[in-house]
Amino acid sequence: MAVGQNQRNRKNDPMVSKTGKAKLGPLNVTQLSKLLDSSTKPKEKAKIQRALNKRPPVAVAATEAA
Secondary structure, eight states, X not given: OOTTOTTTTOOOOTTBOTTSOBOOTTOXXXXXXXXXXXXXXXXXXXXXXHHHHHSOOOOXXXXXXX
């Protein structure tokens, strides 16, 4: 079997790029923060942190104050 022929076997996943890296664009803030906690590589953590900084912060529920 020749090298580089995994395109026939690769499933098309909209959340993963062609190289197998996760796409951060469609994720919301809670998903990104969960991904940041589970990631171990500093390069991935920096990428996720930049994506979090681009998005507005999550609004805290007002029921706690009442």
